[in-house]
Structures are given as C-alpha cells and as structure tokens.
Amino acid sequence: MTTTTETAATRIDGKVIGGEIRERIAREVAALQADHGVTPGLAVVLVGGDEASQVYVSHKRKASLAAGMESFEHYLDEDTSADELLALIDKLNRDPAVNGILVQLPLPAQISEDAVLAAIDPDKDVDGFHEVNTGRLWNGGSPPVPCTALGCVLLLQHTLGNDLAGRHAVIVGRSNIVGKPLANLLLRENCTVTVAHSKTRDLPGLCRQADILVAAVGRPKFVQGDWIKPGATVIDVGINRLEANADGKRRLVGDVNYAAAAEVAGAITPVPGGVGPMTIACLLHNTVRAACQQKGLPLPADD
Numbered sequence: 001m002t003t004t005t006e007t008a009a010t011r012i013d014g015k016v017i018g019g020e021i022r023e024r025i026a027r028e029v030a031a032l033q034a035d036h037g038v039t040p041g042l043a044v045v046l047v048g049g050d051e052a053s054q055v056y057v058s059h060k061r062k063a064s065l066a067a068g069m070e071s072f073e074h075y076l077d078e079d080t081s082a083d084e085l086l087a088l089i090d091k092l093n094r095d096p097a098v099n100g101i102l103v104q105l106p107l108p109a110q111i112s113e114d115a116v117l118a119a120i121d122p123d124k125d126v127d128g129f130h131e132v133n134t135g136r137l138w139n140g141g142s143p144p145v146p147c148t149a150l151g152c153v154l155l156l157q158h159t160l161g162n163d164l165a166g167r168h169a170v171i172v173g174r175s176n177i178v179g180k181p182l183a184n185l186l187l188r189e190n191c192t193v194t195v196a197h198s199k200t201r202d203l204p205g206l207c208r209q210a211d212i213l214v215a216a217v218g219r220p221k222f223v224q225g226d227w228i229k230p231g232a233t234v235i236d237v238g239i240n241r242l243e244a245n246a247d248g249k250r251r252l253v254g255d256v257n258y259a260a261a262a263e264v265a266g267a268i269t270p271v272p273g274g275v276g277p278m279t280i281a282c283l284l285h286n287t288v289r290a291a292c293q294q295k296g297l298p299l300p301a302d303d
C-alpha cells in the first residue's frame with residue numbers, strides 16, 4: 001500500500017510510487033547491461049546558478065546513478081552564450097554514449113529556450129519538449145512524454161485505477177511543460193478535459209466541477225478548499241519556495257492550500273513528496289526507452 005490516510009483525503013505518496021518506478025527501471029537497466037552490454041546515458045545541462053535548478057539537477061544525477069545509468073553533467077556559467085550552449089548540444093547529439101539530453105529550464109534571458117530545445121536530437125529528447133515530439137504526441141504517436149505530465153497520469157492511475165474514462169479533469173495552467181501535454185494525455189485516457197488559465201471566468205466554480213483537479217500555476221496556495229468538489233482527486237504540480245522560517249529553513253508549498261483541500265478532496269498529492277519525485281522517475285523511464293530505440297532493442301514492458 002503506497003498511500004496513507006491523514007485527514008479526510010488519502011495522501012498520494014509520490015515518493016513511494018516514484019520509488020517503485022525507479023526500482024523497476026533499475027531492473028531494466030541491469031537487464032540491458034547483462035543481455036546487450038548497453039548502459040543508458042543521460043546528459044543534463046545546467047546553465048547558471050539558479051538554486052532550485054541546482055537541486056533538481058542534483059536529484060537527477062543521484063537518481064540516474066542509483067538506477068545504474070551513466071550520468072553526464074555539464075555546468076555552464078550564467079553568461080554562457082547561445083552559440084556555446086548550441087555547440088555543446090551538437091556534441092551531445094553526436095555522442096553515442098549519450099542516449100538522453102536534458103537542458104534544465106529556465107535558461108538565462110540571453111538564450112532562446114525555443115532555439116535550444118529545437119537543437120536537441122528528437123530521439124534524445126527525454127524531456128519530450130522538442131516540437132517534433134510534441135507534434136507526435138498530438139498526432140497520437142508515442143514519443144517521449146514530458147516527465148511531469150506523465151508523472152501526474154501515473155499518480156492518477158495509481159489512485160483511481162487504470163480507467164479514468166469519463167471523468168472531468170480540470171487543469172489549471174497551460175504551460176508547454178505541464179498543462180498542454182497533460183491535457184493531451186488525459187484526453188487519451190478518455191477524460192473530459194478543461195484547461196483553465198488566468199483569463200478563465202469563475203475559476204472556483206469551474207474547479208468545483210472537476211473530478212480530477214490539477215493545479216499547475218506556480219502561485220502558492222492558489223487553489224482553495226472551497227474550490228474542490230467533495231471526493232475529487234487533487235494533483236498539485238506547484239513547487240513554490242517561500243521565505244525562510246525563523247529556523248532559517250526555506251519552505252516549499254504547492255499551488256493548493258493543502259490543509260483546506262484535504263478536508264474536502266478524496267485524494268491529494270502533498271508538496272514536497274507528490275508530483276516532484278514522479279518527474280525524476282519518468283525522466284529515467286524516458287531515458288531507458290530512448291536508449292533501447294537508439295540501439296534497436298525492444299522496449300521493456302511497463303510493469
């Protein structure tokens with residue numbers, strides 16, 4: 001059992017669920033090594049010293065090493081030019097030891113995110129952000145899927161079972177990283193999907209219609225308890241770093257007012273420990289599959 005009941009709502013534990021996925025991936029990597037002599041390699045590029053990005057890159061490094069993969073990290077200065085970054089991506093595209101490439105976002109202002117994402121070989125795009133892969137996703141194909149969006153779907157399936165059909169999912173947020181790909185994935189699951197955003201009218205009223213409510217707006221405690229339909233499943237994608245407490249520790253809060261929402265929801269993800277760990281697990285999942293495709297090997301069957 002990977003969930004615990006604290007309040008009215010079941011707490012959806014992304015650490016435990018993501019941990020199970022990482023264990024499965026470690027077994028896949030061991031089999032690839034034993035049967036084919038292949039060790040999947042992930043290259044992560046971080047430009048500048050953003051504090052949160054450093055934490056995420058460090059998590060990615062530890063997770064890929066723990067799964068038995070190769071990890072190649074590239075740390076570039078804040079004032080790196082677009083040409084320097086593009087030259088590195090070109091090198092990684094041509095390196096056969098690198099099966100997956102990820103450029104940590106956000107990038108410093110002098111570098112165009114679009115140009116960088118477009119420069120990554122779509123077959124090594126383990127973030128699923130390249131326009132070829134987003135196009136494939138919307139056309140019903142099976143490209144690498146953006147990790148946070150995939151993580152949300154896996155949490156929902158774990159909580160509600162594999163049949164999400166007919167449920168009304170309201171996604172608050174329309175980013176390329178989460179909102180848009182998640183809308184696509186939930187449509188594939190035959191949910192009725194509404195994507196809400198800053199211009200949406202009567203957002204609380206709309207959220208109250210949701211069987212599944214996903215908050216991905218980047219605003220601390222934005223979604224209130226009385227926006228939630230009793231029994232709904234709430235997925236909180238937000239990771240907002242608040243000012244330090246008196247103890248000097250920085251606090252992380254989600255986009256949902258957890259305490260209030262947990263009184264009403266049927267199940268809810270915490271922050272931290274909800275969607276974040278799933279993002280890392282899904283990155284490893286995409287990297288193993290990219291390695292198999294590049295080597296002409298069959299894809300491991302998902303457990």
Ligand SMILES: Nc1nc2c(c(=O)[nH]1)N[C@@H](CN(C=O)c1ccc(C(=O)N[C@@H](CCC(=O)O)C(=O)O)cc1)CN2
Pocket residue numbers: 052055056059102103104105106127147148177239252271272273274275276277279280
């Ligand atoms: N190239 C990418 N950049 C960014 C992505 C992405 O998917 N690809 N997503 C986010 C950040 N992100 C991954 O990079 C990410 C965010 C959070 C976590 C995580 O494990 N969070 C923990 C808390 C960690 C902490 O102490 O801060 C949790 O929620 O429990 C992992 C990855 C933006 N950039």
